[in-house]
Amino acid sequence: MPSDAKILIVDDHEDTLYALESALAPLGYRLGRATSGDEALKQVLRGQVGLLLLDVRMPGVSGLDVVRYLRRLEQTQHIPVILLTGFGADHELTAAAFALGVADLVMKPVDPWSLRTKVRYLYDAHQRHLALEHEVRELRALVKDHDPVAVGARPARPARPHPDPRVPPQRDVEQPATAQDRT
Template sequence: MPPQAKILIVDDHEDTVYALESALAPLGYRLTHATNGDAALKEVLRGPVGLLLLDVRMPGVSGLDVVRYMRGVEQTQHIPVILLTGFGPDAELTSTAFRLGVADLVMKPIDPLALRIKVRYLYDAHERAHALEREIHTLRARLKNHEEHNETDAATASEAHEDHAPHQQQHHAHHQQQHHADHQQQEPITHPEEHCVPAQRDGVNDRA
């Protein structure tokens, strides 16, 4: 059974991290946090992460930079991301975020109930998808193993048949020879003289 994926909260303000952890605690999921983009990337690669709550603007590596990196790595490209911003609606940010595959964009201050609903939906959907992938992988491995086992059995049976065929042919030939010899021994021997009719003597009847 794989370990439960964690929810990673990334924000450079400790009070925001605390508020997010408090809002999500009732869900019962594993929570962890990072305070900058570099630490977030390390945590994501360490895995398994089932959802990322990520502040957009952080010193150094920004939230969008983290998302760009994640989308380029097979291990992390399917992890759902909720971007957090405290700067109000921004059309350019929204366009860029959704183009990168961000699941949602949430404005600060957060609404705990609304956030829990979104997090539960995204996290559970991601976990179901992963469970399905694992099941498919297991079934493919079993099918491959079954096919290889059948091929091995077929090859073994073919070799056994090839080895047995000459013995069958020799046995059949020997049986035919033996049958022919027995048949010859059982036939009665007929002498040529038994088929000859005695010749009548010339003039016997005439003298009688």
């Protein structure tokens, strides 16, 4: 289900970018690249990023800093992020990453098959989520734009005059359907 959204791969080492692009190419998704946290933020804020594959430790803006910033903005807070680290398991890093809502923390060197599986699942789930949000917005607009009759409400019946002019006009009160009416 490839869409216009790309997978943005962010790492400050060209050889790692190339390896990750090669690992993900068989999926057929559009791939983008960035070599710094600043560049990654600019691309994500321009839109059309469906998943972020992000190195944790980069000069300047780190991967965790990028995620912290993205999670503060409504337009980017739900983009799935896979963090990559070449420094081994670190309890503080793991706790910080998952506290920020990172989808996964992957150790380098990366197993291409495992990475493709994770990326496909996260990317497709995010695209389905966006499609559902879009559909909900469209349905809400349709309901808002339609009159109450179209959405199931019954119009008020006009008041009927009573034969005796001293009795104020009465509205018909709907009677529940009888067993005979239902047959």
